Amino acid sequence: MARISINIKDGSVKKADTIIGIDLGTTNSLVAIIDSVNGLPYCLSKSDATIVPSILYFNPNGEIKVGNAAKPHLITDPQNTIYSIKRLLGRSYTDIQAHANSYGYRIIEDETKAMIRVEMNGKFYNPIELSAFILKALKENAEAVLNTKIKKAVITVPAYFNDSQRQATRDAGKIAGLDVLRIVNEPTAASLAYGIGLNKDENKCIAVYDLGGGTFDITILRIEQGVFEVLATNGDTYTGGDDFDRAIVMQWCQKFELSIETIEKNKSLYQSIRLQAEHVKKQLSSNNEVDCELEIEGNKHQFKYTIEEFNSAISSIVLRTIECCKMAVRDAEVGLTDINEIVMVGGSTRVPAVVNAVKAFFKKDQVHNELNPDEVVALGAAIEADILAGNRKDLLLLDVTPLSLGIETAGGLMDTIIPRNSKVPQLVGRQYTTSVDGQANLKIAIYQGEREMVEDNRKLGEFILSGIPAMPAGFPKIDIQFLLNADGILKVNATELRSNTSQTISIVPQYGLTDTEVEQMLLASFQNAEQDMQNRLLAESRTEAEQLIYQCQKLIQANAVLLTEMEIKETEHLLNELREVIKGNNRDTINEQTERLNDYTRPFAERLMDTAIGNALTGKKLDAL
Ligand code: AMP
Numbered sequence: 001m002a003r004i005s006i007n008i009k010d011g012s013v014k015k016a017d018t019i020i021g022i023d024l025g026t027t028n029s030l031v032a033i034i035d036s037v038n039g040l041p042y043c044l045s046k047s048d049a050t051i052v053p054s055i056l057y058f059n060p061n062g063e064i065k066v067g068n069a070a071k072p073h074l075i076t077d078p079q080n081t082i083y084s085i086k087r088l089l090g091r092s093y094t095d096i097q098a099h100a101n102s103y104g105y106r107i108i109e110d111e112t113k114a115m116i117r118v119e120m121n122g123k124f125y126n127p128i129e130l131s132a133f134i135l136k137a138l139k140e141n142a143e144a145v146l147n148t149k150i151k152k153a154v155i156t157v158p159a160y161f162n163d164s165q166r167q168a169t170r171d172a173g174k175i176a177g178l179d180v181l182r183i184v185n186e187p188t189a190a191s192l193a194y195g196i197g198l199n200k201d202e203n204k205c206i207a208v209y210d211l212g213g214g215t216f217d218i219t220i221l222r223i224e225q226g227v228f229e230v231l232a233t234n235g236d237t238y239t240g241g242d243d244f245d246r247a248i249v250m251q252w253c254q255k256f257e258l259s260i261e262t263i264e265k266n267k268s269l270y271q272s273i274r275l276q277a278e279h280v281k282k283q284l285s286s287n288n289e290v291d292c293e294l295e296i297e298g299n300k301h302q303f304k305y306t307i308e309e310f311n312s313a314i315s316s317i318v319l320r321t322i323e324c325c326k327m328a329v330r331d332a333e334v335g336l337t338d339i340n341e342i343v344m345v346g347g348s349t350r351v352p353a354v355v356n357a358v359k360a361f362f363k364k365d366q367v368h369n370e371l372n373p374d375e376v377v378a379l380g381a382a383i384e385a386d387i388l389a390g391n392r393k394d395l396l397l398l399d400v401t402p403l404s405l406g407i408e409t410a411g412g413l414m415d416t417i418i419p420r421n422s423k424v425p426q427l428v429g430r431q432y433t434t435s436v437d438g439q440a441n442l443k444i445a446i447y448q449g450e451r452e453m454v455e456d457n458r459k460l461g462e463f464i465l466s467g468i469p470a471m472p473a474g475f476p477k478i479d480i481q482f483l484l485n486a487d488g489i490l491k492v493n494a495t496e497l498r499s500n501t502s503q504t505i506s507i508v509p510q511y512g513l514t515d516t517e518v519e520q521m522l523l524a525s526f527q528n529a530e531q532d533m534q535n536r537l538l539a540e541s542r543t544e545a546e547q548l549i550y551q552c553q554k555l556i557q558a559n560a561v562l563l564t565e566m567e568i569k570e571t572e573h574l575l576n577e578l579r580e581v582i583k584g585n586n587r588d589t590i591n592e593q594t595e596r597l598n599d600y601t602r603p604f605a606e607r608l609m610d611t612a613i614g615n616a617l618t619g620k621k622l623d624a625l
Pocket of ligand 1: 214281
């Protein structure tokens with residue numbers, strides 16, 4: 001079987017680039033790659049820190065600091081320091097209105113459905129641009145550590161992110177100079193990091209409990225033969241480790257009879273107590289009590305803070321997460337015993353009370369928390385990047401194709417074989433036939449897009465199925481198979497089943513298409529839907545008429561002696577009329593005339609025609625060469 005590999009842009013074969021995995025988090029972000037020696041994922045660290053706080057500081061002199069350099073400004077200059085950008089991605093002001101005041105920086109209040117903006121030093125930024133600053137810093141860190149240019153990435157997002165949030169993440173990557181090969185669900189990445197789903201024969205149900213700094217997500221996944229499917233998600237976008245910190249601050253305020261409102265008004269005082277509370281909380285993940293010293297309004301407070309006090313401060317928050325787990329399990333329509341493994345993600349799953357509550361709810365002795373819960377999503381993203389790089393060929397991962405894929409059929413029509421939004425990998429087959437007697441070669445042209453006529457879509461490639469043995473039109477059975485792999489490679493195979501003549505082509509459907517172009521193609525298909533449908537119907541009517549003309553001519557030639565003179569004369573008259581009307585654009589007239597010819601010739605056609613010709617009068621035809 002011949003195999004042609006085409007790089008649509010330049011026809012060359014390219015050396016694989018390093019693809020990084022990025023966990024773009026609400027609180028922290030990080031990058032991981034696969035160690036080329038041992039094949040294991042690891043997080044890249046620059047000066048010891050693998051984690052880049054998702055924080056930006058806009059210095060009044062125009063300088064923008066990212067990550068650790070920006071973090072101290074949360075206290076010194078909260079109005080110009082941006083955190084939790086991820087919460088704003090793909091959102092409008094109306095979406096986040098209820099929480100707008102909880103941000104230390106100013107979110108522009110326009111009651112519209114447009115994208116949120118923030119104003120920094122007189123300039124407006126949207127969350128896509130802000131996220132791009134973080135991604136750019138991650139990219140530059142990775143380039144410095146690896147000493148190579150990085151152009152491609154896989155970025156993770158929460159399972160519940162909608163299309164616009166996913167698109168916003170992709171766009172942020174693009175602004176940062178990254179070609180985002182795939183957006184992967186965080187729970188999928190976390191499972192991959194634990195090797196779950198890497199074995200194709202494994203069928204499992206997994207709960208991924210992700211408690212980060214500001215968000216909580218629970219996801220129930222089903223993994224079947226390496227394909228991940230989200231059964232249910234639940235969570236609370238305003239519950240996380242920050243709430244634990246706040247609960248400690250409240251407890252301390254009560255202890256020292258301070259008004260929380262007064263402290264909250266003084267933003268830098270609040271931030272400094274909060275950071276101290278966070279520090280204490282972290283120590284309590286491996287100690288039972290901590291010595292604390294607080295200085296509030298000139299008064300020094302020294303005290304011991306115990307794990308019991310902490311557990312009681314956070315118990316209602318932990319309970320809230322368990323309530324979400326309950327709902328997710330219910331929505332997934334699985335029993336607790338159906339859930340095979342629990343994966344713990346996010347820094348706050350280091351809190352012992354959290355681990356215990358999760359084990360108790362899911363009735364498990366063990367949960368997966370062996371890996372660093374801050375790194376687990378990035379590690380999984382690196383594994384996904386490795387899969388996309390083609391290094392783990394046997395692995396399937398669920399994704400969807402953004403545009404429909406199909407072939408050109410008679411009349412220049414697009415015949416969609418894999419519709420847009422189909423899950424990937426996908427294998428679809430369909431049968432076609434020829435439209436001319438003795439047709440030896442068949443052109444198979446592959447297109448991508450949503451328009452009805454192929455000329456409005458994007459041509460991906462074409463090939464010729466040659467060597468079809470001579471057969472009457474409609475007789476060959478041409479089976480066309482589209483196999484779209486997890487890595488986005490489309491393989492098209494055409495086989496003439498009667499003679500077993502076969503030909504295959506491999507192409508990369510999205511190569512060279514930017515997301516904006518994909519969007520434009522979709523938009524055009526919506527805008528032109530009505531006219532496109534009219535064009536398709538007209539083209540179909542014409543093709544049908546042409547087929548009938550061809551078959552009737554053949555019928556008369558082959559069977560002239562068996563037909564009466566009157567029958568031949570009338571058929572020729574109707575044929576001429578049909579030839580005339582198909583030159584015009586009136587579909588109804590073409591259909592009527594086709595019908596007339598059909599009605600007239602049907603009785604003697606039935607009498608005379610062999611099955612081959614009968615077959616040829618129906619079904620889809622591919623144009624002859
Ligand atoms: P993430 O959003 O996953 O980066 O989670 C960050 C959250 O994890 C913050 O609220 C941190 O305070 C919290 N965290 C990090 N380390 C620990 C620890 N050792 N114990 C408890 N919480 C922690």
